[in-house]
Amino acid sequence: xxLLTVKNLRKTFAQEKEAIHAVxxxxxxxxxxEIYGLIGLSGAGKSTLVRCLNLLERPDSGEIWxxxxxxxxxxEAVVREKRRExxxxxxxxxLFMRKTVEDNVAYPLRIAGRDRxxxxxxxxxxxxxxxxxxxxxxxxxxLSGGQKQRVAIARALALNPKLLLSDEATSALDPVNTELVLxxxxxxxxxxxxxxxxxxxxxxxxxxxxxxxxxxxNGLIIEENNVETLFLSPKHAATRRLIRGVEDAFSxxxxxxxTTGNIYRLGFxxxxxxxxxxxxxxxEYNVDINIxxxxxxxxxxxxxxxxxxxxxxxxxxxGALKALRENGVELVPLTAxxxxxxx
Ligand SMILES: Nc1ncnc2c1ncn2[C@@H]1O[C@H](COP(=O)(O)OP(=O)(O)OP(=O)(O)O)[C@@H](O)[C@H]1O
Ligand SMILES: [Mg+2]
Numbered sequence: 001x002x003l004l005t006v007k008n009l010r011k012t013f014a015q016e017k018e019a020i021h022a023v024x025x026x027x028x029x030x031x032x033x034e035i036y037g038l039i040g041l042s043g044a045g046k047s048t049l050v051r052c053l054n055l056l057e058r059p060d061s062g063e064i065w066x067x068x069x070x071x072x073x074x075x076e077a078v079v080r081e082k083r084r085e086x087x088x089x090x091x092x093x094x095l096f097m098r099k100t101v102e103d104n105v106a107y108p109l110r111i112a113g114r115d116r117x118x119x120x121x122x123x124x125x126x127x128x129x130x131x132x133x134x135x136x137x138x139x140x141x142x143l144s145g146g147q148k149q150r151v152a153i154a155r156a157l158a159l160n161p162k163l164l165l166s167d168e169a170t171s172a173l174d175p176v177n178t179e180l181v182l183x184x185x186x187x188x189x190x191x192x193x194x195x196x197x198x199x200x201x202x203x204x205x206x207x208x209x210x211x212x213x214x215x216x217x218n219g220l221i222i223e224e225n226n227v228e229t230l231f232l233s234p235k236h237a238a239t240r241r242l243i244r245g246v247e248d249a250f251s252x253x254x255x256x257x258x259t260t261g262n263i264y265r266l267g268f269x270x271x272x273x274x275x276x277x278x279x280x281x282x283x284e285y286n287v288d289i290n291i292x293x294x295x296x297x298x299x300x301x302x303x304x305x306x307x308x309x310x311x312x313x314x315x316x317x318x319g320a321l322k323a324l325r326e327n328g329v330e331l332v333p334l335t336a337x338x339x340x341x342x343x
Contacts, residue, residue: 001031001032002029002030002031002032003030003031003032003034003066003162003163003194003195004029004030004053004064004065004066004163004195004197005029005063005064005065005066006026006027006028006029006053006062006063006064006065007027007062007063007064007065008025008026008027008061008062008063009023009025009026009027009049009052009059009061009062009063009064009072010023010024010025010026010059010060010061010062011023011045011048011049011052011057011058011059011060012024012060021218021219022045022048022049022219023045023048023049023052023059023219024045024218024219024220025062025219025220026045026049026062026216026219026220026221027221028214028221028224030163030195030196030197031195032162032193032194032195033189033190033193033194033195034189034195034196034211034212035185035186035189035195035196035198035209035210035211036195036196036197036198036210036211036212036213036214037198037199037200037205037206037209037210037212037213037214037227038050038197038198038199038200038213038214038216039199039200039201039202039203039206039213039214039215039216039242040201040215040216040217040238040242041201041217041238041241041242042201044216044217044218044219045216045218045219045220046167046199046201046216047167047168047199048219049199049216050088050165050167050197050199052064053086053165053197054071054083054086054088054165055071055072055074055079055083059072066082066085066086066163067082067085067162069082084108084112084159084161085159085161085162085163086161086162086163086164086165087153087155087156087157087158087159087161087163087164087165088156088164088165088166088167089149089152089153089156089164089165089166089167089169090152090167090168090169091167091168091169091171091172092172093140093145093148093149093151093152093172094152095140095148095151095152095155096140097139097140097141098139099139099140100136100137100138100139101127101132101135101136101137101138101139101140101143101151102123102124102127102136102137104140104151104155105123105126105127105151105154105155105158106119106120106123106158107155107158108155108158108159109122109123109158109159112159122158123158124136126154126157126158127154129154129191130150130151130153130154130184131150132147132150132151132154135147144177145172145173145174145177146173146174146176146177146178146180146181149169149170149173149177149181150180150181150184152169153181153184153185153188157188157192160192161194162194162195163194163195163196163197164185164188164194164195164196164197165196165197165199166185166196166197166198166199167199168199168200168201169181169185169198170182170200170202170205171200171201171202178205179208182205182208182209185198185209186209198210201242203242203243206227207227207231207297207299208300210227211226211227212224212225212226212227213225213226213227213230215230215236215238215239215242217236217238222236222238222239223235223236223238223239227299227300227301228269228299228301228302228304230243231243231267231297231299231304231306232267232268232269232304232306232330233265233267233330233331233332234265234332235332237338240265240338243297243306244293244295260312261290261310261311261312261313261314262310262311262314262317262333263292263308263309263310263333263334263335263336263338263339264308264309264310264311264321264331264332264333264334265306265307265308265331265332265333265334266306266307266308266309266324266329266330266331267304267305267306267329267330267331267332268304268305268306268307268328268329268330269302269304269328270301270302270303270304271328277324277327277329278291278307278309281320281323281324282320284320284323285315285316285317285319285320285323286315286316287311287312287314287315287316287317287320288311288312288313288314289309289310289311289312289320290309290310290311290312291307291308291309292308292309292310292339293307293308293339294306294307294308308334308339310339
């Protein structure tokens, strides 16, 4: 079931010198039960986009179809009502520090004027659900970052939203707490039958959680695909840069002097990840293959690996490429510059 359809959304900020097209014509949709990832480097426009989705920021143009209506066309009163159907969680939790855990979770129910008795029950169910019953009367300052984010999740769920918007919800957490929060989000989607728009600059997070992922750059979605395909054959340098992460085994700082041959990024599926395909191809087609970089990513669907290679003094390069394709390898040609900068 379709939860959200965004069409050609735009938001421009007028600055002194120039206009900033923070969101520059974005379209996508999110289904029930889906965790849709929006990933991009700092300044790509992710937060602006997500703030437009629940009209915290008024878009300049475009459509936001949610619950049968186009939110972008509604007045404040309708927007306020519909915003209750979209929970939101943030990087810095945004809890009320002077309120207890239970009062934080109760807050949206109180603002919406819900019955006190029913609210109390709901609050305790939710606190129980996030595993923090012992802390119901505690203040946020007494909680770890991961626990605070769980409280924020409970608060976001208080009004039974259909959609959860998550903007860098794990960016301020250590790896252990990140994992805890991610598995909670995964569980929430299952238990509450909602959808999530998950914004992150960490491919690791998208990898662990998302089905489909959109890559944003300069206010645009430049590439959208399921995670596995994105890892197998990323079309854009920005995507490759995000996939590569920071701790890749190889660095290509001097790549421009390494090779004069054609450079390819080879994406391997789980079956071929651990097969000695490269040495076979090299022997069979008489090509010298220089390995410039590589990594294996563990996805929920299985292992996906990549190698960046150049063909040196190639024998039958065409034949080799054809054989690679026939063995299920995804090929993306790279320029030397791409290879040096982004891989
Ligand atoms: N209120 C504002 N006024 C002016 N410019 C803004 C405003 N909000 C965002 N911008 C600009 O819009 C662009 C996109 O910003 P945005 O915060 O949406 O990016 P982001 O992808 O969320 O980045 P990050 O990963 O750092 O959170 C940036 O150039 C930013 O400076
Ligand atoms: Mg942001």
